[in-house]
Amino acid sequence: MQHSQPSTIVNLQHVSKGFADGGQYHQVLHQLNLSIHTSETVALTGPSGSGKSTLLNIIGGFEYADDGQLQLLGQSTQTWGDSEWSQFRRQSLGVVFQQFNLLTPLNVRDNILFPLSLLGRGWNDWCDYLLEKLGIEALQNRAVEQLSGGQQQRVAIARALAHQPALLLADEPTGNLDAVAGEEVMQLLVKLAADAGTAILMVTHSDTAAQYMTRRWHLEQGQIHE
Numbered sequence: 001m002q003h004s005q006p007s008t009i010v011n012l013q014h015v016s017k018g019f020a021d022g023g024q025y026h027q028v029l030h031q032l033n034l035s036i037h038t039s040e041t042v043a044l045t046g047p048s049g050s051g052k053s054t055l056l057n058i059i060g061g062f063e064y065a066d067d068g069q070l071q072l073l074g075q076s077t078q079t080w081g082d083s084e085w086s087q088f089r090r091q092s093l094g095v096v097f098q099q100f101n102l103l104t105p106l107n108v109r110d111n112i113l114f115p116l117s118l119l120g121r122g123w124n125d126w127c128d129y130l131l132e133k134l135g136i137e138a139l140q141n142r143a144v145e146q147l148s149g150g151q152q153q154r155v156a157i158a159r160a161l162a163h164q165p166a167l168l169l170a171d172e173p174t175g176n177l178d179a180v181a182g183e184e185v186m187q188l189l190v191k192l193a194a195d196a197g198t199a200i201l202m203v204t205h206s207d208t209a210a211q212y213m214t215r216r217w218h219l220e221q222g223q224i225h226e
């Protein structure tokens with residue numbers, strides 16, 4: 001199930017980002033240098049407002065850095081326009097958020113099928129494997145809004161990994177779950193990402209969730225400490 005790809009999935013060199021705050025410039029990320037390699041798993045922790053979501057947004061192309069270089073899958077993103085970013089996201093990126101962000105008019109199966117359909121692909125054995133491992137086979141035809149939080153997060157994981165992306169960005173994936181459901185989701189996330197050959201960068205405030213990742217980055221005052 002592994003796919004061939006450059007060994008460095010994400011590489012940031014001297015990346016800085018700030019925001020105008022009441023007429024003043026507030027620097028959030030300061031000259032960051034970091035890399036994530038194939039199948040690595042990284043927990044990103046740090047105080048509220050330290051820039052964790054901003055960093056994820058830059059890596060996903062949802063926001064742009066003010067300065068520095070971002071390479072994804074060995075390619076410089078400097079000249080990427082909307083079409084290159086969408087191609088990267090469709091083929092190589094999965095995302096899981098605290099709020100699940102599923103497509104509510106659709107049932108479970110169609111939510112999982114959605115990222116594949118954007119690539120012109122259909123349902124396959126890997127999708128069946130995801131449903132089975134996540135324990136959501138029996139829920140396939142249910143509307144996602146009828147599911148519990150833990151069940152919705154399992155569907156979100158299946159959707160994020162359906163196309164076996166090189167990188168999964170997860171922002172507080174256990175933030176809306178109780179302790180037991182949170183641990184179950186983390187175990188499944190790590191196991192299935194490993195099966196897919198997917199690297200993970202996960203923002204979390206939870207020490208328990210962070211312990212499931214092999215690396216830990218702490219972001220504070222614009223800098224990452226590992």
Ligand SMILES: Nc1ncnc2c1ncn2[C@@H]1O[C@H](COP(=O)(O)OP(=O)(O)OP(=O)(O)O)[C@@H](O)[C@H]1O
Nearest residue numbers: 019020026028046047048049050051052053054055
């Ligand atoms: N679009 C924006 N415009 C102005 N300021 C912003 C914008 N996005 C983020 N910020 C500011 O940048 C800082 C970092 O925000 P960010 O959401 O990345 O932090 P975080 O570490 O993810 O926080 P939390 O743990 O609370 O989710 C905050 O001070 C925030 O107010």
